[in-house]
Amino acid sequence: MQPLPGFRDFLPDDCAFRYALFARWREVCRGYGFVEWDAPVLESTELYTKKSGPEIVGQLFNFTDKGEREVAMRPELTPSLARVVAAHERAFRKPLKWFSLPQCFRYEKQQRGRLREHFQLNCDLIGDASAAADVEVIALAIDLLRGFGFTASNFVVRLSDREFWTDLLREQNVPDERWSELLQVIDKSEREPREKTAERLGPLAAAVFDVLDGGGRSEKLEALVRELDARGLAEYVKIDLSIVRGLAYYTGVVFEVFDRAGALRAIAGGGRYDNLIAQLSDGAVSLPAVGFAMGDVVLGDLIKETPEIFARLADVVSRQSALDIYLVIAKEERRPEAMRQLQQLRDAGWRVDCPLAAAKVGKQFQAAEAGGAKITLLYGDEWPSVKMKTLATREEVLVPNEELLQRLGCSRGR
RNA sequence: GUGGCCAUAGCUCAAUGGUAGAGCCCCAGAUUGUGGUUCUGGCUGUUGCGGGUUCGAGUCCCGUUGGCCACCCCA
Numbered sequence: 075m076q077p078l079p080g081f082r083d084f085l086p087d088d089c090a091f092r093y094a095l096f097a098r099w100r101e102v103c104r105g106y107g108f109v110e111w112d113a114p115v116l117e118s119t120e121l122y123t124k125k126s127g128p129e130i131v132g133q134l135f136n137f138t139d140k141g142e143r144e145v146a147m148r149p150e151l152t153p154s155l156a157r158v159v160a161a162h163e164r165a166f167r168k169p170l171k172w173f174s175l176p177q178c179f180r181y182e183k184q185q186r187g188r189l190r191e192h193f194q195l196n197c198d199l200i201g202d203a204s205a206a207a208d209v210e211v212i213a214l215a216i217d218l219l220r221g222f223g224f225t226a227s228n229f230v231v232r233l234s235d236r237e238f239w240t241d242l243l244r245e246q247n248v249p250d251e252r253w254s255e256l257l258q259v260i261d262k263s264e265r266e267p268r269e270k271t272a273e274r275l276g277p278l279a280a281a282v283f284d285v286l287d288g289g290g291r292s293e294k295l296e297a298l299v300r301e302l303d304a305r306g307l308a309e310y311v312k313i314d315l316s317i318v319r320g321l322a323y324y325t326g327v328v329f330e331v332f333d334r335a336g337a338l339r340a341i342a343g344g345g346r347y348d349n350l351i352a353q354l355s356d357g358a359v360s361l362p363a364v365g366f367a368m369g370d371v372v373l374g375d376l377i378k379e380t381p382e383i384f385a386r387l388a389d390v391v392s393r394q395s396a397l398d399i400y401l402v403i404a405k406e407e408r409r410p411e412a413m414r415q416l417q418q419l420r421d422a423g424w425r426v427d428c429p430l431a432a433a434k435v436g437k438q439f440q441a442a443e444a445g446g447a448k449i450t451l452l453y454g455d456e457w458p459s460v461k462m463k464t465l466a467t468r469e470e471v472l473v474p475n476e477e478l479l480q481r482l483g484c485s486r487g488r
Numbered sequence: 489g490u491g492g493c494c495a496u497a498g499c500u501c502a503a504u505g506g507u508a509g510a511g512c513c514c515c516a517g518a519u520u521g522u523g524g525u526u527c528u529g530g531c532u533g534u535u536g537c538g539g540g541u542u543c544g545a546g547u548c549c550c551g552u553u554g555g556c557c558a559c560c561c562c563a
Contacts, residue, residue: 184555442522
């Protein structure tokens with residue numbers, strides 16, 4: 075039996091890797107004053123169709139529950155965010171700086187960097203429509219990657235502005251109902267032959283290509299870059315108006331983060347969505363918002379492909395999961411005393427393991443090594459003293475058992 | 489959802505249509521109280537699954553499931 079397609083088993087190393095990612099994400103987010111929240115994994119299907127239309131159902135893990143409710147595993151967190159914010163916004167001072175680590179699901183054919191299940195970091199700043207909020211959120215996205223040791227040689231944030239394009243469409247007297255279709259064409263233009271794009275754009279082609287070829291200037295984005303430059307982060311960003319993003323709900327600045335090599339899918343993406351909360355709450359609450367999401371799959375791939383970054387994270391992981399102490403029971407008749415001390419050591423907060431059954435001393439030392447223990451305590455003929463060995467140096471010293479905790483407490487803090 | 493490539497031991501991979509193998513991992517030993525190295529031995533396969541062609545199929549053909557890649561879509 076294998077896991078379902080697009081779903082992953084997390085063996086201990088994978089789990090450790092995942093939680094190392096989460097730990098760093100949390101740390102950086104908290105450094106920006108963001109607080110963690112969460113919502114249900116299962117939501118009403120309507121929550122998603124309301125935002126994206128009925129077509130979205132084809133991409134959902136959805137079903138009818140035993141109470142005849144149409145439900146879906148969450149494909150993303152933003153609709154839940156809008157729902158929660160609309161219901162509870164009065165309980166919080168603005169702006170809200172919220173992050174979450176949801177596991178999200180989508181019914182799609184899997185490929186590299188795109189599974190049917192993934193974890194993503196969502197960061198949203200709600201209730202502030204200023205450019206300063208955009209800057210804060212983009213700086214956070216950059217620092218999340220810098221937090222793993224990535225530099226401007228590893229990734230780039232491509233900045234764009236939906237408003238720039240909607241202004242252009244308005245100037246060209248394009249009716250509103252065609253905007254989303256044309257924005258999609260522009261979004262796709264990078265990956266398609268120029269003639270095809272030109273054909274789809276029709277009379278707009280000249281104006282659009284002029285912008286894509288570098289003829290477009292966005293005062294707003296240039297100001298944004300200056301603000302990032304003031305924080306010393308300008309080297310991580312690049313204005314690129316060809317970024318539009320597929321989602322219809324973005325209303326202003328949008329951005330995507332890519333690896334410099336361009337080998338992977340987007341590492342993160344987001345933007346400003348000032349109307350979505352009002353739309354999903356039927357106008358009950360209207361708050362501007364800006365946010366982004368960063369998935370664990372693509373970021374994990376990038377980390378694994380960047381040896382120095384991976385080594386650093388692996389080092390953190392191995393330190394976090396390692397034992398402190400392994401008890402070697404050289405004489406089985408000393409097991410009762412060893413078990414009493416085992417409990418005392420664990421009560422004192424040490425990570426301690428020992429063999430469950432009689433085993434050769436050599437095997438026990440191998441188990442100590444494999445568990446990453448720094449110290450072994452050997453229980454045998456020396457009792458009432460135990461032989462304490464520092465594995466790294468192979469130094470051994472006899473310690474009276476009643477002095478053990480004190481001795482450990484003095485010599486090794488955690 | 490569409491198309492192309494792939495599928496052999498737990499892992500990485502060999503094997504002209506002619507007796508399924510290696511390395512790693514794991515387990516056990518190297519005269520019984522000391523680990524990373526070394527040496528010896530052991531374990532594991534319906535060659536993804538189901539059909540077909542053939543004296544004979546891991547190898548060729550069809551189907552199916554799964555993986556990879558490109559589309560679609562991208563939260």
